[in-house]
Amino acid sequence: MSWSEIYLGPGTWIIAVLAGGALGVDSVSWPQVMISRPIVSATIGGWLLGNPMAGMLVGAVLEVYALRHPPFGAAKYPDTGPAGLVAGASYAASGGMAIGALLVAVVIGWGLGWIGTVTVQVRRRVNERIMSPAGALAGNPELLEERHRMAIWLDVLRGGILVGAFLVPSTLAVSLAVGTAPSELGRYAIASLVLGIAASAGAAGRASAFGVRGWPLILVGAALGLLLVWGGLV
Template structure:
């Protein structure tokens, strides 16, 4: 059964929070609200389950942090993605290991969708700010255009959450309704493997191919595998 209870007010509030968190990544106020662990916790808190949202945010830190948000390369937009994933896991009820996998997959998918929406918006905003008449009219006109660009960035993030929040909740709920007992416990190794793979990816990106830290990474992966085997 995949039915969930989500009011129109809750959905609208989620869209507003997603817009504010989306602004934090580049525009305003850059207060680290868009970090996965923070945004995921805020998403869970909005629907009464901050611990569930924080859990999803921690996993997304491992998965999405492999792509640092700087430089010319395209990277996933972590803020709205982690908020959506954390809120979806909270609304869906949480608990099931398969639900964690689904929520992390949602965060990854929404993050890359957000990356493409950011690229499209960045093609529009230079034309708003750098028009010749904007400079001739003085600093006040240029400031208004800048505020317009910031508002469009928030609108973009809000629309992203608005479009993908409900499908995300239904997807997480669908995978969360797995049978309990042995069948449900079988998902725990999948969750542990997913996290280990993400952690190894982040570490490998920072170490570099010729780094002397590779033995430490190998030892950490071995220790993590043993812990995952013990938990499973």
């Protein structure tokens, strides 16, 4: 597939931007029903570009990476809503077949997730200004409601801007990898992703474990996965 074969029209771009707004606001501001998880957002991205299966594959890999970042306390975590959409759409636009394109799409999703985190922090600083002074808000509850809703709309805008700005460049970058022929280094590239998934799963498992005593369970889980593979169930 070449660049000329990828069609991302203005209509699709606008729908993607609107979806990006909805996915961006879901993660923290409203309503937190988890459409912002990569497994959903990347599938939506893939669906917008005509290949939800490709989007979901990107989303599945991103999930294994995102699971090691639970939002406990003040921990930083990737903003996966707009990022997943862009990654899933980019991979779907490239045909959703080439393994090299998958590698690039996942890295774009991961990087954009952390860029999204920076924008979340900026928005929190902006909220600080919007929601002050407290005295004025307490004396005028309607103003409090208005400002609170304004803050939520800013989050919608943030998600939309992220998708609007990164969708086209990301699609072009992923398509670059489509025509790349496998080489000797390609073996190490795949091995790198697979080992990355393994390391991420280990760290994610620990995030949900109550202490270190759960380590044999992750190996038992992997053994069960191996049985599924050998049994031809996947």
